[in-house]
Amino acid sequence: xxxxxxxxxxxxxxxxxxxxxxxxxxxxxxxxxxxxxxxxxxxxxxxxxxxxxxxxxxxxxxxxxxxxxxxxxxxxxxxxxxxxxxxxxxxxxxxxxxxxxxxxxxxxxxxxxxxxxxxxxxxxxxxxxxxxxxxxxxxxxxxxxxxxxxxxxxxxxxxxxxxxxxxxxxxxxxxxxxxxxxxxxxxxxxxxxxxxxxxxxxxxxxxxxxxxxxxxxxxxxxxxxxxxxxxxxxxxxxxxxxxxxxxxxxxxxxxxxxxxxxxxxxxxxxxxxxxxxxxxxxxxxxxxxxxxxxxxxxxxxxxxxxxxxxxxxxxxxxxxxxxxxxxxxxxxxxxxxx
Amino acid sequence: xxxxxxxxxxxxxxxxxxxxxxxxxxxxxxxxxxxxxxxxxxxxxxxxxxxxxxxxxxxxxxxxxxxxxxxxxxxxxxxxxxxxxxxxxxxxxxxxxxxxxxxxxxxxxxxxxxxxxxxxxxxxxxxxxxxxxxxxxxxxxxxxxxxxxxxxxxxxxxxxxxxxxxxxxxxxxxxxxxxxxxxxxxxxxxxxxxxxxxxxxxxxxxxxxxxxxxxxxxxxxxxxxxxxxxxxxxxxxxxxxxxxxxxxxxxxxxxxxxx
Numbered sequence: 001x002x003x004x005x006x007x008x009x010x011x012x013x014x015x016x017x018x019x020x021x022x023x024x025x026x027x028x029x030x031x032x033x034x035x036x037x038x039x040x041x042x043x044x045x046x047x048x049x050x051x052x053x054x055x056x057x058x059x060x061x062x063x064x065x066x067x068x069x070x071x072x073x074x075x076x077x078x079x080x081x082x083x084x085x086x087x088x089x090x091x092x093x094x095x096x097x098x099x100x101x102x103x104x105x106x107x108x109x110x111x112x113x114x115x116x117x118x119x120x121x122x123x124x125x126x127x128x129x130x131x132x133x134x135x136x137x138x139x140x141x142x143x144x145x146x147x148x149x150x151x152x153x154x155x156x157x158x159x160x161x162x163x164x165x166x167x168x169x170x171x172x173x174x175x176x177x178x179x180x181x182x183x184x185x186x187x188x189x190x191x192x193x194x195x196x197x198x199x200x201x202x203x204x205x206x207x208x209x210x211x212x213x214x215x216x217x218x219x220x221x222x223x224x225x226x227x228x229x230x231x232x233x234x235x236x237x238x239x240x241x242x243x244x245x246x247x248x249x250x251x252x253x254x255x256x257x258x259x260x261x262x263x264x265x266x267x268x269x270x271x272x273x274x275x276x277x278x279x280x281x282x283x284x285x286x287x288x289x290x291x292x293x294x295x296x297x298x299x300x301x302x303x304x305x306x307x308x309x310x311x312x313x314x315x316x317x318x319x320x321x322x323x324x325x326x327x328x329x330x331x332x333x334x335x336x337x338x
Numbered sequence: 339x340x341x342x343x344x345x346x347x348x349x350x351x352x353x354x355x356x357x358x359x360x361x362x363x364x365x366x367x368x369x370x371x372x373x374x375x376x377x378x379x380x381x382x383x384x385x386x387x388x389x390x391x392x393x394x395x396x397x398x399x400x401x402x403x404x405x406x407x408x409x410x411x412x413x414x415x416x417x418x419x420x421x422x423x424x425x426x427x428x429x430x431x432x433x434x435x436x437x438x439x440x441x442x443x444x445x446x447x448x449x450x451x452x453x454x455x456x457x458x459x460x461x462x463x464x465x466x467x468x469x470x471x472x473x474x475x476x477x478x479x480x481x482x483x484x485x486x487x488x489x490x491x492x493x494x495x496x497x498x499x500x501x502x503x504x505x506x507x508x509x510x511x512x513x514x515x516x517x518x519x520x521x522x523x524x525x526x527x528x529x530x531x532x533x534x535x536x537x538x539x540x541x542x543x544x545x546x547x548x549x550x551x552x553x554x555x556x557x558x559x560x561x562x563x564x565x566x567x568x569x570x571x572x573x574x575x576x577x578x579x580x581x582x583x584x585x586x587x588x589x590x591x592x593x594x595x596x597x
Contacts, residue, residue: 053407054411061578091407098416099419100419328378331372
């Protein structure tokens with residue numbers, strides 16, 4: 001406790017960001033330190049698990065020190081330690097977990113393992129102080145594409161998920177073939193602003209009628225085929241037009257399915273989460289669609305859309321409030337279900 | 339003084355406690371490759387068996403590698419976090435060298451090899467000399483044949499492996515010139531190759547032994563004993579300087595450099 005406020009230390013290391021955060025009363029991020037490895041992995045064109053794990057280990061203790069220092073909180077004042085225990089890269093997850101477990105054990109603090117997606121959704125609680133469940137959540141990131149019915153702080157029901165690539169994964173792959181680099185999300189978003197989104201009509205994949213699931217591997221192949229055909233014809237390719245057309249095809253499906261779910265379940269709030277929630281087109285399209293239906297739209301600021309530990313601390317706080325505590329056998333689950 | 343020693347670089351994890359008198363106790367997990375899950379509960383068990391509290395620890399020692407990359411990281415990150423939470427200094431213990439403590443007062447050369455696949459090993463060779471550790475072959479990642487060649491050279495006249503200890507401990511077996519005992523999980527895939535190497539005429543002065551099952555692999559008790567020696571010689575590290583000793587770059591990095 002500090003100034004009569006409940007203090008949570010959050011730790012996140014599921015992919016390529018090492019992060020630690022101090023959150024007061026579950027909602028107020030006093031610090032949120034993120035050591036990104038984007039530059040490290042850029043040369044490989046994607047996250048290399050072994051290298052990510054090595055960097056997490058190098059960085060984690062100083063990241064925790066900085067989080068405590070910036071929040072002006074001592075380890076003594078920490079009431080709870082929350083840590084991502086899945087899903088993610090197992091070698092990466094275990095750095096945060098081993099660290100959290102050892103610290104919690106040594107200082108006799110309660111320990112709570114947090115599902116990464118629950119963390120992403122919880123980022124909105126940090127941003128929007130009055131937001132409360134129930135609502136519909138759209139989680140889109142490099143590793144996840146989910147439509148989730150959030151019935152309570154700890155009640156989640158996945159309504160739709162990707163059957164192959166995550167949306168962010170498709171962005172990375174298309175960015176690579178367009179020669180835009182890594183990570184693909186922000187680069188395609190940027191290039192698309194200068195392109196014509198109707199230049200190429202890529203197929204929108206809706207799967208079965210009423211399905212809330214996604215499939216993005218087809219559109220990735222569609223882009224590849226288009227580029228090859230153009231090349232064979234000797235036509236010049238507009239990277240901007242291709243990026244814009246690809247992006248619109250992906251986002252249209254995501255927006256339509258999300259709105260369909262919200263309408264069917266009579267949800268008056270949609271909450272965006274995950275790295276792709278920072279995409280400007282997705283935000284704009286969803287806002288327009290929500291306005292038409294009278295649905296409130298919430299999203300975190302860009303920094304809280306990326307992987308960060310404040311969202312993990314927030315989610316841990318609500319689990320702990322509900323009486324959920326883990327023991328020191330807590331393990332890493334690369335395919336943890338929500 | 340109480341040093342906690344953590345060993346997670348091999349298939350089985352273990353933890354040990356050692357005091358200033360050198361009294362050691364050890365807990366070993368029976369769970370293969372589940373170090374993350376079982377490490378802290380093992381620390382809890384060993385402390386309560388010794389009637390100690392976590393705050394009674396003086397230093398945190400860890401087997402720093404080589405070994406399983408993931409295993410090394412579980413040990414090192416746990417050790418760093420314990421040190422961070424308790425405000426303690428750490429001791430990074432070279433995993434290969436710790437095998438010298440597996441068989442007390444052994445006069446021959448101790449040669450741990452860990453299987454790094456594709457005929458590669460992490461290996462080293464060590465020997466007691468005047469109560470000091472003598473490095474016969476430096477610990478590193480080797481092609482098995484290259485490693486054995488270095489080991490053979492050490493036994494040639496004037497080589498490092500042939501010098502016998504000046505002091506013999508009363509009651510200890512007479513030192514045998516050119517005796518090497520292999521340890522580590524590398525024994526299993528490479529035993530025949532090692533025996534063939536020994537039979538080669540140039541190496542017929544070397545007697546090769548293979549460690550018994552119960553002392554074959556990494557043990558936290560040996561990590562603790564070497565940690566106590568390192569502590570006595572003042573080899574302490576801040577947790578920020580405690581680094582894994584992988585001895586090998588990540589495969590993606592090697593590929594990139596090979597391009």
